[in-house]
Amino acid sequence: xxxxxxxxxxxxxxxxxxSTAAIYGxxxxxxxxxxxxxxxxSQLTLTPTIENFPGFEGNGFDLLxxxxxxxxxxxxxxxxxxxxxxxxxxxxxxxxxxxGIYRAKAIIIATGGKHREIGIPGERExxxxxxxxxxTCDGNxxxxxxxxxxGGGNTAVEEAIYLKEIGCDVVxxxxxxxxxxxxxxxxxxxxxxxxxxxNSIPRKIEGNEVVERLVLYNRVEDREFSIDVSAVFVAIGIxxxxxxxxxxxxxRNSMGYIKVNKKQETNVPGVFAAGDCCDNPLKQAITAxxxxxxxxxxxxxxxxxxxxxx
Ligand code: NAP
Numbered sequence: 034x035x036x037x038x039x040x041x042x043x044x045x046x047x048x049x050x051x052s053t054a055a056i057y058g059x060x061x062x063x064x065x066x067x068x069x070x071x072x073x074x075s076q077l078t079l080t081p082t083i084e085n086f087p088g089f090e091g092n093g094f095d096l097l098x099x100x101x102x103x104x105x106x107x108x109x110x111x112x113x114x115x116x117x118x119x120x121x122x123x124x125x126x127x128x129x130x131x132x133g134i135y136r137a138k139a140i141i142i143a144t145g146g147k148h149r150e151i152g153i154p155g156e157r158e159x160x161x162x163x164x165x166x167x168x169t170c171d172g173n174x175x176x177x178x179x180x181x182x183x184g185g186g187n188t189a190v191e192e193a194i195y196l197k198e199i200g201c202d203v204v205x206x207x208x209x210x211x212x213x214x215x216x217x218x219x220x221x222x223x224x225x226x227x228x229x230x231x232n233s234i235p236r237k238i239e240g241n242e243v244v245e246r247l248v249l250y251n252r253v254e255d256r257e258f259s260i261d262v263s264a265v266f267v268a269i270g271i272x273x274x275x276x277x278x279x280x281x282x283x284x285r286n287s288m289g290y291i292k293v294n295k296k297q298e299t300n301v302p303g304v305f306a307a308g309d310c311c312d313n314p315l316k317q318a319i320t321a322x323x324x325x326x327x328x329x330x331x332x333x334x335x336x337x338x339x340x341x342x343x
Contacts (some may be wrong), residue, residue: 168192171205
């Protein structure tokens with residue numbers, strides 16, 4: 034026990050929710066550490082253009098870097114370590130990472146989500162050889178080539194716009210006949226004349242060494258067809274990265290999102306959650322920041338009540 038570094042508050046995640054919680058926690062006078070992992074990477078870092086975060090316009094990576102820098106400037110400790118297990122030891126939480134063991138009085142889970150897979154033949158086989166979940170990471174390899182983006186939400190539309198901008202010949206594939214993306218994104222998307230294949234579900238990704246073809250099924254016309262593409266960018270949403278709380282008895286909903294109340298409290302005293310890993314209605318950087326601030330405030334009140342009274 035003696036070598037375990039102790040913090041008041043440990044935050045698992047360094048996306049907008051985790052970084053904001055770190056800023057608020059440290060400014061409440063708490064000793065704070067926030068842990069960043071590469072799996073999953075914050076969705077914000079993958080966002081090419083941010084236009085709906087008040088006071089900021091630019092790319093998601095830069096916005097998040099500013100948040101993390103702000104947290105460390107005020108004294109929060111940023112650690113690039115993968116949190117593998119969280120358990121209880123009396124009044125304390127024990128946080129085990131790939132390289133260390135830490136103690137904390139309270140925990141904020143801000144782990145966000147991982148990209149969702151379609152689950153079709155060829156998808157996993159061609160990851161890194163034409164199948165990608167991140168246009169800003171991999172789009173450059175396909176300049177001047179025909180690529181497909183799958184999905185109809187904000188991410189898919191943003192990625193299609195980005196890929197078109199960098200010179201890809203992009204087509205959007207959506208399973209229905211209207212997009213889910215916000216109107217502002219749709220307006221921008223349609224103004225660029227990016228073609229859309231509607232009502233079509235991906236069935237197979239084919240090729241030899243690399244992706245060559247996407248096989249689709251038009252569910253209205255009840256017919257299978259294929260298009261020749263060099264890359265398939267999958268943007269069909271995220272699944273929450275919340276396995277880490279399973280052993281703590283933290284309640285999650287049927288889709289795996291952590292259940293929280295308005296104070297970002299979970300059912301386990303001392304464990305709070307913020308951002309995309311929670312069962313909140315809106316998944317945006319700005320709401321993740323709000324969650325993070327509330328979670329830090331609640332953690333502060335919890336620590337004050339439990340450890341500093343009497
Ligand atoms: P999303 O909003 O959940 O949209 C997923 C899209 O993929 C939907 O259009 C869905 O079709 C489609 N889809 C789902 N499963 C599919 C499957 N198996 N095969 C084919 N298509 C499938 O996911 P997202 O776009 O990644 O966004 C996630 C959250 O982050 C959202 O809350 C979004 O608003 C937010 N976000 C915000 C911004 C921003 O404001 N800058 C940017 C990116 C994301 P249906 O429409 O038919 O369900």
